[in-house]
Amino acid sequence: MNIRSLAACLLLAFPPLAPAADSQWVLGQNSLTYHVSHPLHESEGVSHAARGKGVCHAGQCDFLIAVAVKSFDSGDSNRDLHMVQVTRGAEFPLVMVRTRLPESAAASVTVNADLEIQFAGQTVQYKQVPFKLETHGGETRITGTIPATLSDFKIDPPSLLTLPVKNEIPVRVDMTWRPQ
Amino acid sequence: MLTKFFRNLRSDSSGVLLACLFVALAPSLMAQKAGTGILAGRVTDASGGVVGNAAVTAMSVETRQTQSVATGPDGTYKFDGLPPGNYRLKFEAAGFKTVEIPSVTVTATGTAVLDEKLEVSEKISGDQTTGAPTPPQQENLPNAPSSSVSPPSLSDLGLTPEQTQGNPREQALLDKRTHMLKIHQRMGLITTIPLVATVILGPGAGGKSEGTATRDLHVALGSLTGDLYGITAYYAIRAPRIPGTKKRGPIKFHEAMAWIHGPGMILTPILGAMAFSQKNNGEKVHGIAQAHGPVAIVTAGAFGAALLSVSVKF
Numbered sequence: 001m002n003i004r005s006l007a008a009c010l011l012l013a014f015p016p017l018a019p020a021a022d023s024q025w026v027l028g029q030n031s032l033t034y035h036v037s038h039p040l041h042e043s044e045g046v047s048h049a050a051r052g053k054g055v056c057h058a059g060q061c062d063f064l065i066a067v068a069v070k071s072f073d074s075g076d077s078n079r080d081l082h083m084v085q086v087t088r089g090a091e092f093p094l095v096m097v098r099t100r101l102p103e104s105a106a107a108s109v110t111v112n113a114d115l116e117i118q119f120a121g122q123t124v125q126y127k128q129v130p131f132k133l134e135t136h137g138g139e140t141r142i143t144g145t146i147p148a149t150l151s152d153f154k155i156d157p158p159s160l161l162t163l164p165v166k167n168e169i170p171v172r173v174d175m176t177w178r179p180q
Numbered sequence: 181m182l183t184k185f186f187r188n189l190r191s192d193s194s195g196v197l198l199a200c201l202f203v204a205l206a207p208s209l210m211a212q213k214a215g216t217g218i219l220a221g222r223v224t225d226a227s228g229g230v231v232g233n234a235a236v237t238a239m240s241v242e243t244r245q246t247q248s249v250a251t252g253p254d255g256t257y258k259f260d261g262l263p264p265g266n267y268r269l270k271f272e273a274a275g276f277k278t279v280e281i282p283s284v285t286v287t288a289t290g291t292a293v294l295d296e297k298l299e300v301s302e303k304i305s306g307d308q309t310t311g312a313p314t315p316p317q318q319e320n321l322p323n324a325p326s327s328s329v330s331p332p333s334l335s336d337l338g339l340t341p342e343q344t345q346g347n348p349r350e351q352a353l354l355d356k357r358t359h360m361l362k363i364h365q366r367m368g369l370i371t372t373i374p375l376v377a378t379v380i381l382g383p384g385a386g387g388k389s390e391g392t393a394t395r396d397l398h399v400a401l402g403s404l405t406g407d408l409y410g411i412t413a414y415y416a417i418r419a420p421r422i423p424g425t426k427k428r429g430p431i432k433f434h435e436a437m438a439w440i441h442g443p444g445m446i447l448t449p450i451l452g453a454m455a456f457s458q459k460n461n462g463e464k465v466h467g468i469a470q471a472h473g474p475v476a477i478v479t480a481g482a483f484g485a486a487l488l489s490v491s492v493k494f
Contacts, residue, residue, distance in 0.1 A: 040492050051339065053332040062331035068343060076429030078490070081422055082361075085354035091346040094339075098331070112285075112292070127269075127284045128292045147241065147266040152282040161369065161491055168241075 023103070024180040025061065027052030028139065031174040032067055034148075037166040045072035045083060054177065056103050065097040065175070069119075086158045087120045095119045106140055108133055115146065120153040131173070139178045146171040217286040220258040221294040223251045223271060230255030231298055234273035241266040241283060264288045271296050350422070357420045364415035368487060371408040378402045379480050382473060386455060386465055395459065402452060409445050409483075413438075430489045437486035444479025451475055 030050045036043050052065035069089030074080055084090060096118040105111045112128040131144035149167045150157050157164040219238060223231045232253045239246040242265050251257045251273075269281040276298035286292050334344050378401040385398035416438075427435070451472035455465045465472075 051337040053336045055330070055332050064332040064334070064337065066334060066337055066339060074429075076431060077425055077427045078429065078431035078434075081354065081425060082358060085351075085358045088351060090351035090354055091348055093346060094334075094344060096334075100331075124282055127281050127294050129283070130285055130287065147283040147285065149241070149282065161365070 023056045023061075025052075025054030025056070025063070025140075025177045026180045027065060028176045028178050030176065031172075032072075033172040033174075034072065034169050035172070036169055038160055039163050040160065043074050043076070043079065045074035045080065047071040047073070050175070052175070052177070053180075059103050061101050061103050061105075063097075063099050063101065066094045068093055069095060082158055087153070087155055089120075092119070092121045106133070106135065111142075117146070117148070120155055122153045124148075124152045139176050141174070141176045143172075143174050146173060215264070215288050216261040217264050217288050218258065218260055218291040219262055219267065219269075219284060219286050219294065220256065220291055221296060222255045223257065223273070223296050223298060224255055225276070226297060226299055231273050231276065234271055234276070234298070237270040237272070238262065238267040238284075239270075241268055259286075262286045269294065269296075271298060273298055276300055353420050353422060357422065360415045360419040364412055364419065367408060367412040367415065371405060371412050372483075372487065374401045374405040374408065375480055375483060378405050379476060382476065386459060386473070395456065399452070399456060402449060406445060406449055413442065413445075433489045434486050437482045437489065440482035441479045441486060444475055444482060448472065448476045448479050 027050060029048070030052070031046060031048055032050055033044050033046045036045075047067050049071035050065055050067035052063060054061045054063040056062075069087055070080075070084055070093065072080065072083065074083070098116045098118075099113045101111060101113060109132065111131050111133060113131055115126045115129055117124050117126065126146060126148070129144060129146055131142050134141045134143075148169050148171050150165075150169055151167055157167060159165070223234045223236070225231055230251075230253070232251055232255055234251040234255075234257075235248055236251065236257045236259075237246055237248045238259055240263070243263075247259060247262070249257050249259060264287050266283045266285055269284055271279045271281075277300070279296055279298060281294065281296070284292055284294055378398060381394055381398040381401065384394040386395070451469050454467075454469035455472045458465050458469055
């Protein structure tokens with residue numbers, strides 16, 4: 001057995017000794033809920049259709065989450081169509097969220113994330129958004145609320161009976177990530 | 181060290197005053213105010229050089245109260261004693277592009293750190309002029325690595341081009357639909373006024389009344405209601421349908437009511453004309469014309485229910 005063969009055998013026998021590959025995360029179960037307030041209504045739209053991936057390298061993980069604007073369901077098809085129209089959801093069909101977190105954050109209880117959100121044709125950054133993390137069986141559940149507003153994305157507040165909705169549209173996030 | 185400090189203070193009378201001040205102010209000097217948070221950071225330029233004397237303004241999203249500080253020579257700034265909440269931050273410095281951060285969350289338990297990089301160049305618009313996504317502004321994200329590993333892209337998520345590309349034609353259809361339904365909504369509200377007035381005048385227009393003034397007013401308001409209702413209905417019927425949309429929620433009840441108040445709005449004036457004719461001939465309202473009142477009530481009720489169903493959450 002020459003040295004090259006011996007090295008190959010050692011690598012096969014002791015894979016942890018080989019250079020660590022970049023780890024990846026994939027988004028599993030998820031729930032994104034926006035809340036809209038109107039003097040006559042309090043309504044919420046929920047989507048469970050987000051897709052996401054995280055790529056880790058050199059201690060940093062880049063995450064991308066995308067969800068179709070049309071996938072949000074408020075229980076009222078008329079309201080949902082208005083939402084898609086007012087947010088220009090047919091023209092810009094995806095909400096995309098990008099963030100970068102240290103790989104060590106997975107072991108934390110809370111994390112403050114800087115988010116870059118593309119929505120309704122605008123790109124907006126939200127800094128230091130707090131999220132809670134829970135890890136069970138290798139999966140990490142992240143929950144928190146993004147303090148989004150309509151004006152951030154240059155969306156005219158839709159009105160009902162001539163009364164506009166409030167500018168604040170907080171988005172509750174509940175996502176479970178698992179290593180790929 | 182503190183002992184030495186106080187020993188030195190005892191040496192003159194002004195020291196006593198300073199000592200009193202120290203004791204009085206120490207809690208607020210040494211600790212963060214209870215129930216408030218700190219927001220701090222450093223402002224740099226694109227090359228990483230510090231930007232001094234930059235104006236940093238924090239506006240509470242909740243209360244709209246603003247506070248401003250300037251960065252020091254080392255580019256750092258600090259807001260102390262901020263009530264917990266979300267703040268909109270603005271960074272302004274001569275020769276640099278103004279940057280606004282829509283929301284930074286400040287908690288009572290920790291220090292929120294927000295470092296900001298100002299650009300000298302022209303402002304790069306975040307607008308998306310096409311449906312194609314713009315690349316992430318990596319340089320603005322924290323701890324940007326120098327690695328060549330690509331961040332995930334939409335193709336990594338398994339999204340098809342149909343899911344990621346915009347459809348301006350559908351957007352135009354949605355815009356037209358919303359425009360027409362807004363008019364429908366407003367006309368419906370306006371129609372309610374003469375509708376209610378017509379119903380109120382109804383008992384005075386027929387029955388035992390022999391006068392014609394109330395009856396004529398009733399007829400005039402009824403005609404106005406019918407015309408406005410026709411316009412209202414037109415904008416609902418002609419609003420574009422969006423393919424692939426399954427109707428759910430209150431809109432189903434709203435449309436079901438239209439099958440009552442729609443025919444009712446046609447039948448009511450016909451019966452009303454018959455009743456009007458009979459009354460003008462000195463006859464007592466009889467036959468099918470007697471149904472004018474009940475039909476009008478049912479019609480108005482269905483119209484009101486339709487209006488409420490999409491206005492108030494039950």
